[in-house]
Amino acid sequence: MPRHLARAFILLLIVTARAGAQAPAIDNATCLGCHTDASMALELADGTSVPLRVAEDALAGSVHAKHNCVDCHTAMAEVPHPPRTFASAREISVTLDAQCRTCHFANYAKTLDSVHQQAVARGDRTAPLCVDCHGSHGVTKPSTPRTLISTTCAKCHEGVAAQYARSVHGRDLSGGNADVPTCTDCHHAHDVAGPRKTEWELKSPEMCGRCHANPAMMQKYGLSTNVLRTYLTDFHGKTASLRSHQGTPVNGAVVARCTDCHGVHDIQKARDPQSPVIKANLLQTCRRCHAGATENFPGAWLSHYDPSLHTAPLVYGVKVAYAVIIPFMIGGLGLQILLHLWRLMANR
Amino acid sequence: MTTVKRFSGLERVEHFAVMSLFAVLALTGFPQKFYDHRWAQVLTGWLGGVDTARFFHRAAGVAFGVLLAVHVARLVFSVVKGTTALSMVPARQDFADAVQTIKYYLRLTDTPAKFDRFDYRQKFEYWGLILGSFIVVGTGLALLFPIQTALLLPGQVIPAAYVAHSQEGLMAFLVVIVWHIYNAHLSPDVFPFDTSIFTGDISVERMHHEHPLELERMVKTEGAPQITKKPAA
Numbered sequence: 020m021p022r023h024l025a026r027a028f029i030l031l032l033i034v035t036a037r038a039g040a041q042a043p044a045i046d047n048a049t050c051l052g053c054h055t056d057a058s059m060a061l062e063l064a065d066g067t068s069v070p071l072r073v074a075e076d077a078l079a080g081s082v083h084a085k086h087n088c089v090d091c092h093t094a095m096a097e098v099p100h101p102p103r104t105f106a107s108a109r110e111i112s113v114t115l116d117a118q119c120r121t122c123h124f125a126n127y128a129k130t131l132d133s134v135h136q137q138a139v140a141r142g143d144r145t146a147p148l149c150v151d152c153h154g155s156h157g158v159t160k161p162s163t164p165r166t167l168i169s170t171t172c173a174k175c176h177e178g179v180a181a182q183y184a185r186s187v188h189g190r191d192l193s194g195g196n197a198d199v200p201t202c203t204d205c206h207h208a209h210d211v212a213g214p215r216k217t218e219w220e221l222k223s224p225e226m227c228g229r230c231h232a233n234p235a236m237m238q239k240y241g242l243s244t245n246v247l248r249t250y251l252t253d254f255h256g257k258t259a260s261l262r263s264h265q266g267t268p269v270n271g272a273v274v275a276r277c278t279d280c281h282g283v284h285d286i287q288k289a290r291d292p293q294s295p296v297i298k299a300n301l302l303q304t305c306r307r308c309h310a311g312a313t314e315n316f317p318g319a320w321l322s323h324y325d326p327s328l329h330t331a332p333l334v335y336g337v338k339v340a341y342a343v344i345i346p347f348m349i350g351g352l353g354l355q356i357l358l359h360l361w362r363l364m365a366n367r
Numbered sequence: 368m369t370t371v372k373r374f375s376g377l378e379r380v381e382h383f384a385v386m387s388l389f390a391v392l393a394l395t396g397f398p399q400k401f402y403d404h405r406w407a408q409v410l411t412g413w414l415g416g417v418d419t420a421r422f423f424h425r426a427a428g429v430a431f432g433v434l435l436a437v438h439v440a441r442l443v444f445s446v447v448k449g450t451t452a453l454s455m456v457p458a459r460q461d462f463a464d465a466v467q468t469i470k471y472y473l474r475l476t477d478t479p480a481k482f483d484r485f486d487y488r489q490k491f492e493y494w495g496l497i498l499g500s501f502i503v504v505g506t507g508l509a510l511l512f513p514i515q516t517a518l519l520l521p522g523q524v525i526p527a528a529y530v531a532h533s534q535e536g537l538m539a540f541l542v543v544i545v546w547h548i549y550n551a552h553l554s555p556d557v558f559p560f561d562t563s564i565f566t567g568d569i570s571v572e573r574m575h576h577e578h579p580l581e582l583e584r585m586v587k588t589e590g591a592p593q594i595t596k597k598p599a600a
Contacts (some may be wrong), residue, residue: 254510254529257402261417264408271418311514319513320520326526333527341534348538352546355488357556358472363555365474 044130050088051075064106069327077156091118103335109144114149121255129209147175152208161208172202182284187291198236221263222277224250227277250277253336280304370568371585380563381438385496393405393540400533424510432504435497452486454545457494462488462502483580499539506532 051073053059059071073138078084085285089096092115105111121125130136138146152171153161162168169192173180180202183189188199204211205226212219229235230245237244250256258274273279278286287294295304301317311318326334374382397553398420414420445451463489467480474598480486506528509516513525551561558578563569573581 053448136378176573186466251403253526254402257399258417261398261402261408261411264411265416266408266412267416269418271421309514313518315520315522316514319517319525321526326530331523331526333521334530335525335535337530341530341538345534345538345541349541349545355524356471356545356549357471358469359554362472362474 026216040265045089069108081158118151126209134213135210168201168203179284186286217269223276225280246323369571371561371570374567384434388427391427396536397422428507435500457490481579502535
């Protein structure tokens with residue numbers, strides 16, 4: 020057995036060494052020698068064909084401008100190319116997709132956690148590959164300009180992209196505002212997680228808080244940064260917070276987070292008449308979870324305000340009363356204990 | 368040690384139930400109040416998550432409410448029937464006793480106040496518990512049934528109930544930790560453990576020291592303290 024293993028190892032070494040030796044630097048001119056022929060096409064098993072003509076300046080202006088064709092098309096380094104058959108044009112993309120990770124391994128590793136990659140792995144040929152978002156020969160920086168991000172996602176996610184475009188964030192983005200979140204700020208780019216997963220949902224206050232609890236950013240728009248804190252100290256927020264930190268699976272019904280009241284892709288300013296959280300619409304919003312809620316019910320929510328004499332006199336009164344009673348009570352009882360001990364010492 | 372009867376079986380059961388339910392309520396309630404502290408998050412995990420903790424909190428809360436209702440009903444019944452001595456009702460003497468005790472502690476007098484069946488501190492704690500129980504049970508129900516609460520009352524009552532429930536619970540916990548634990552365990556008078564609420568018996572020696580007026584009355588009406596346990600031979 021060890022002899023077999025040794026032979027196999029030596030064979031492997033030889034094959035590897037030959038593979039290395041067989042990668043001669045084929046320059047782009049060599050490729051273009053054939054691939055400028057408009058009549059050249061690859062026949063596919065599904066009866067279609069793909070043209071093999073490449074524009075001479077295909078890579079010009081792309082981030083890969085200084086690369087050679089064979090850097091990506093490594094299997095084509097041998098001329099003439101060994102014959103290959105593909106079931107469809109999509110199969111060519113799927114095969115070539117493995118090429119990107121040889122350089123961009125970190126981003127590939129991130130995609131392993133994504134819903135997109137899971138769909139690819141399931142054999143879903145509509146699921147996006149690297150090139151579907153980034154483009155192939157003309158690959159450019161995916162976030163320049165910033166509006167490109169939502170345009171890219173919109174290629175598949177038409178519905179939400181249209182909603183987003185009408186939202187307060189989407190409108191500002193197309194107006195050239197770089198502060199507002201676009202798709203990838205919440206969903207991430209390579210490790211796109213399923214938004215219906217509980218773990219992901221529990222992060223929504225955190226995600227919104229990245230901007231909405233940032234004083235420098237909120238000051239620009241005259242928005243309060245208390246929104247996150249006041250949410251967290253309330254019943255809904257405490258529940259979401261404890262669930263996300265408890266270390267055990269969550270077993271209760273979904274609790275309201277930012278997006279449940281304010282909306283997700285279609286989010287509007289809280290003062291917008293369309294907003295689900297404006298007073299006129301609030302009862303309807305509460306009823307989505309609290310079926311049977313009546314007129315008085317939305318009054319239970321203090322609209323992200325700390326209770327004050329002005330905003331919520333009853334809550335404020337109770338708060339102040341206990342802030343006075345508790346130290347007075349515990350201090351008084353503690354003092355009596357100390358006096359008791361003092362007297363006992365005197366009695367000895 | 369000669370002992371006399373101090374608490375009935377029912378009273379001992381009531382104390383045990385309050386004690387156990389209070390422990391469950393504190394254990395499942397405080398992680399919710401202090402949700403952003405690491406210990407609260409870890410404890411919530413141990414309890415099986417906030418939703419499980421909340422289930423036990425609510426179950427214990429309902430049991431506590433039932434206990435309160437039964438206690439109050441029992442009291443009303445015994446007052447109507449005239450079978451209670453009303454020994455827990457605060458009287459003018461209690462204020463005098465409190466002043467006398469503070470004076471004694473401050474060494475302004477060498478005569479300690481002489482107490483009857485319940486001293487002013489015990490009455491204070493009892494009525495504090497009763498009042499506090501009404502607050503936590505009432506606000507707890509408002510929080511458990513917010514939709515029904517808002518049918519009858521302004522919505523703002525719900526966050527107000529939330530603050531009151533949370534703060535009343537904290538105050539009750541602190542009173543128990545500071546005051547009750549001192550008086551039942553740490554005070555040199557009873558250290559390490561005042562067992563009377565568990566056994567129902569109290570020593571004549573302690574009666575003499577802590578409840579002399581009650582002891583005097585016992586001697587007057589019954590000739591001698593009713594001995595529930597023979598002194599060890």
